[in-house]
Each structure stands twice: as structure tokens, then as C-alpha cells.
Amino acid sequence: QVQLVQSGAEVKKPGASVxxxxxxxxxxxxxxxxxxxRQAPGxxxxxxxxxxPSGGSTSYAQKFKDRVTMTKDASTSTVYMELRSLRSEDxxxxxxxxxxxxxxxxxxxxxxxxxxxxx
Amino acid sequence: EIVLTQxxxxxxxxxxxxxxxxxxxxxxxxxxxxxxxxxxxQAPRLLIYDASKRTTGIPARFSGSGSGTDFxxxxxxxxxxxxxxxxxxxxxxxxxFGGGTKVEIK
Numbered sequence: 001q002v003q004l005v006q007s008g009a010e011v012k013k014p015g016a017s018v019x020x021x022x023x024x025x026x027x028x029x030x031x032x033x034x035x036x037x038r039q040a041p042g043x044x045x046x047x048x049x050x051x052x053p054s055g056g057s058t059s060y061a062q063k064f065k066d067r068v069t070m071t072k073d074a075s076t077s078t079v080y081m082e083l084r085s086l087r088s089e090d091x092x093x094x095x096x097x098x099x100x101x102x103x104x105x106x107x108x109x110x111x112x113x114x115x116x117x118x119x
Numbered sequence: 120e121i122v123l124t125q126x127x128x129x130x131x132x133x134x135x136x137x138x139x140x141x142x143x144x145x146x147x148x149x150x151x152x153x154x155x156x157x158x159x160x161q162a163p164r165l166l167i168y169d170a171s172k173r174t175t176g177i178p179a180r181f182s183g184s185g186s187g188t189d190f191x192x193x194x195x196x197x198x199x200x201x202x203x204x205x206x207x208x209x210x211x212x213x214x215x216f217g218g219g220t221k222v223e224i225k
Binding site: 035044045046047061062095097100103104105106107109110111112 | 151153155162163164165168169174206208210213214215216217218219
């Protein structure tokens with residue numbers, strides 16, 4: 001069965017960086033794009049960007065394009081999301097989510113990783 | 120950026136009642152719209168995509184309709200497990216989500 005397992009919770013200081021991992025299993029890793037979506041406490045969902053695990057090409061939401069990098073390691077079926085220059089407003093649960101066959105909808109989600117930014 | 124406005128913010132209903140949730144787009148998204156359900160402490164779950172296509176395993180009581188700028192998610196008879204927050208999402212121009220509708224027990 002399809003599973004996306006994310007790394008554990010992080011606490012970071014303002015200005016630091018965080019790198020969250022998402023390990024995929026149960027399907028052919030390179031056949032499905034992967035997205036990152038975040039959710040601030042008590043708030044809605046916000047799309048951050050997408051990575052093609054086959055070639056590694058990426059596309060980022062305008063809001064994040066200067067601070068985020070998404071990468072992949074096909075040998076371990078893992079995608080990564082690094083967010084730099086963290087501020088308190090970046091406190092959120094970060095999800096990886098698999099694309100439903102290049103349709104830009106999300107059919108499987110990781111369990112989420114809470115990133116807390118606090119001095 | 121396409122803004123999705125969901126209404127109402129909260130819907131208070133009893134089990135067995137019909138739920139009608141609305142999602143309005145600031146410009147046409149054709150039928151490139153999905154609906155997700157999210158329960159507390161869980162990741163969202165895809166219910167409907169392309170406005171009206173039900174994902175595998177989603178009960179028939181969930182249905183989606185609409186095109187252009189106005190969309191509806193209907194739950195014909197609420198089950199106890201349906202009380203949750205529902206989000207719409209468009210993929211016509213980049214990707215954005217609506218603010219959510221909470222369906223709560225009356």
C-alpha cells in the first residue's frame with residue numbers, strides 16, 4: 001500500500017533553516033510528482049511547490065520561491081523540502097502529498113511534520 | 120492568484136441531514152476543482168476531483184458539481200464520521216485552497 005512517512009517534529013530559531021523528509025513506499029517513486037503543502041495552527045492549507053521525482057524538476061509557489069528548495073533521492077525514494085530564513089509565521093504542519101497522475105490533486109498524504117519557529 | 124471562497128464557514132447539522140457546501144472562485148477554473156475532508160490531527164483526504172469525479176473508496180453519499188466559478192459539495196445523508204472540515208482546491212492556475220467549511224454536529 002502507498003505510504004508517505006515524514007521526518008519528526010522540529011523546533012527552530014528565527015533565521016534558521018529546516019529540512020523535512022518524506023519517504024515513499026508502495027509504488028514506483030519516479031512515476032508520481034510530489035507536492036508540499038503546509039497548514040499553520042488552526043488555519044487552512046497552503047501549497048508550497050512540486051517536484052518531479054524522475055528528473056528532479058521543481059516549481060514553487062511565488063510566496064516561497066526565494067526560500068524553499070525541494071530535492072529528491074531516488075535511491076531511497078525520498079523527497080526533501082528545505083525552508084530557509086525561518087520566521088514565526090512559518091510555524092506549521094508541513095505535508096508531502098502525492099500527485100494523482102500529473103493532475104495536480106493530492107491522493108496520498110504524509111502524516112505531517114510540525115515545524116515550530118520560536119526564539 | 121485565484122481566490123477560492125467557501126461558504127458557510129460553519130454548517131451545524133444533525134446526522135442524517137443533507138449538507139450543501141459551496142466554493143466560489145474569483146475567476147473561472149473550468150472543472151479543475153477538488154474537495155478534501157480533514158479531521159482533527161489528520162492529513163486531508165481527497166474526496167472529489169475534476170469537480171465531480173469521486174475518488175476510489177469514497178462513499179456515494181458524497182457528490183460534487185459545478186463548473187466555471189461556482190461549485191458544490193453535497194453529502195446526501197450525514198454519517199457521524201462526516202463531521203469534519205472540508206476544503207476546495209483549484210488547479211487551473213497554480214494551486215490554491217479555499218478557507219474551509221466546518222461541518223459540526225448540531
